[in-house]
Amino acid sequence: MELNFLIYKVILVLIVFSITLLVATYSTYAERKIAAFLQDRIGPDRAGPFGILQPLADAVKMFMKEEMIPSVSNKILFIIGPGLCMLTACMTGVIIPWGKSINIGGVDYPMQIADVNIGILYLFGVLSLGVYGIMIGGWASNNKYSLLGAIRASSQMISYEVAMGISIIALVMTTGTLSTGEIAAQQTSWHWNVLYQPLGCLIFIICAFAETNRAPFDLPECETELVGGYHTEYSSMKLGLFLFAEYINMFISSAVISTFYFGGYNMPLIGRWVHDPNWLAILGFVFLFMKIVGFIFFFMWVRWTLPRFRYDQLMNLGWKVLIPLSILNMVLTGTWMMRHEIMAYFSK
Amino acid sequence: MITEYLFYLLSFLALMFASMVVLTKNPIHSVLYLVLTFFAIAGHYVLLNAQFLAAVHIIVYAGAIMVLFLFVIMLLNLNKETEAHKSIWLKGSAVVASGSLMVVLVGALKGAETIQTTNTFNANIGLIENLGMTLFNEFLLPFELASILLLAAMVGAVMLGKKSIK
Incomplete structure (x- = not known):
């Protein structure tokens, strides 16, 4: 066993x-x-x-392509940088529930690698480590533009992590759990969290765009101001890994948004036609993938539709709009959850 | 059995990375080794079944504080040329002072006995539900005082960050 x-x-x-x-x-x-x-x-x-x-x-x-490592760079850290980016990008997939468990011969096989009871905190831990790959890569290049690009990227990610965390706190308050598996399991039929947390969902999606460095928040890459970005000195597959990590992050963010707010593997009304639990589990996996593909399309649609921000506008949006809004969302959620106690207090 | 091996492995890693923090010349390497030390310590928390503490340890120390350290050190761009040179007398007195501290510590720990805990240990105390119940019942006042301290620090940081204080 x-x-x-x-x-x-x-x-x-x-x-x-x-x-x-x-x-x-x-x-x-x-x-x-x-x-x-x-x-x-x-x-x-x-x-x-x-x-x-x-x-x-x-x-x-x-x-x-020819592989070039600048002679004045810090070679070990220069190589570790893109590797670390890929590592942190791939680590988040562990806690995503890809479907219900499949029962073969009386044994349940869950489609989630690890249902840890602190799943959301694990997600944030990995997210906050994502900064290191970019910072180490940018610094080890020993190039002013790379360093500036790395600092831009990491300060953007740190700023939006705060709003993202506070918007998730409201979700944790309504669901009452930190486990991603349970959050997905709670959203049966139409009980999707987006209906209970519309503002939180919006903030989370905006922050996910900023965390993945996607347009309209793709400020770390800027030819006119920074020559390239944190990966100016990189060539060949090392550059490829940096760019590829962005796409992995986009896939994982879509999976996280679908799981947290859009029902995960649940689809309303499907229980009417399909009764076999194994088929339901497989269909759930398919539904989750449909949602994920939809969000990936949304990411790309936004990239080719909206113009990008200026850097000060980005910081203003993060610190002066999203964080107060997410705190307001948290307070409103708390008030709504305690409404019976509050009413009882005033009607005394 | 396997947890015991893991404990020794993690302790070895933690001590090795911690000494590398002091021994490396490059401040960036020191910071990165310190991050690795935090990971080893988070591993110890997981071994003690305190997953919440492990996750928060990574988020706060490795994810936030050390990133700010890295920011500052990268922007200052410290290297060998800008390093302050200390006189031989300072180095000598530092060796004497830290050496005598080590003698005191070794002497104190040699006489210590291992204490058997009398009250039973709840293995699930580190899980988040139990931790929340404990924090908000038994230790409510210290918890709230700590939050006021953090709030004061936050207000102070915002005040310092303002361009002009009227």
């Missing part, structure tokens, strides 16, 4: 890891196609039918 359990978990980790990489790879293709669609172009169509082999061609290009 113990060994079976271990083998099962290892297989699950490998599956989640490869799905993450696969989705991130094809997000790059989707990004190009959606950009082309929104700008009335065709987009990549040379490699394979409809250009679906484009990510492979990109990967080959990235690997084949």
Whole structure:
């Protein structure tokens, strides 16, 4: 039993890891196609039918390019930087409930790698470590522009983490748990958290955009001001890893938003037609993926629609709008939850 | 059994990284080793079944405080040329002072006995539900006082950050 359990978990980790990489790879293709669609172009169509082999061609290009490490850089940290970025990007997938458990031969196989009872805190821990890859990479390049880009990126991420944390506190208050598995399980039929926490959900999505450094918050990358960004000195696949980590983050953020606010693997009314629990679990996985793909499309749609912010506007939005709003949301949620006690107090 | 091995491994890592913090010349490396030390200590918390404490330890120390340290050190760009040179007398007196502190510590710990705890230990005390109940019942006053302290620090930081104080 113990060994079976271990083998099962290892297989699950490998599956989640490869799905993450696969989705991130094809997000790059989707990004190009959606950009082309929104700008009335065709987009990549040379490699394979409809250009679906484009990510492979990109990967080959990235690997084949000349690898350069600046001689004045700190070599070990220069190599660790992009690796750390990828590591923290991949670590969050562990706590996401991909579906209900599947029952094979009387044994339940949950589709979540680790249902730790502090899932949300784990998420924030990993999120706050995401800064290190960028900062180490930017500093180790020994280039003023890289350092400035790294500082921009990390101060943006730190600022938006605060609002994100406070918006999540309101969610934790209504659900009464820190475990991601339980949060997903509570949202049966139409009891999606977005209906109970609309403001919190909006703040969370905005902060997710800022955390993944996506447009309209893609300030860390700026050719006109910073030459490139924190990855100015990087070339070949090291640059590729930095860019790829952004797509993984986007996939994981979409999964987190779907799980926390949009019902996770639940879909209303499906219980009427499908009764077998195993089929329900598999369908739940499919539904979660549909939601995730929808959010990835939303991320790209916003990128190619909205103009970017100026850096001071970004900081103003983070500190002077989102944080007070999220605190207001928390206070309102608390007041609503304690309404019976408050009414009883005043009617005395 | 496996927890015992893990304990020794984590203790070894924590001590090694902590000494590397002091021994490396480059301040950035010191900060990064300190982050690794915090990870080793968070591992100890997990071994004690205090997952909440471990997660908060990582978020607050590794994720927030050390990032600010890194910010400051990166912007100052400290290196060997700008390092302040200390006189030989200062170095000598530092060796004597810390050496005698070590003698005192070794002497004090040598005489110490291992104490057997009499009250039973609740293994689930570190889980978040129990921690919340304890904090908001038994230790409500100290908890609220700590929050007032944090609020005062926050107001102070905002005041210092203002461009012009009227």
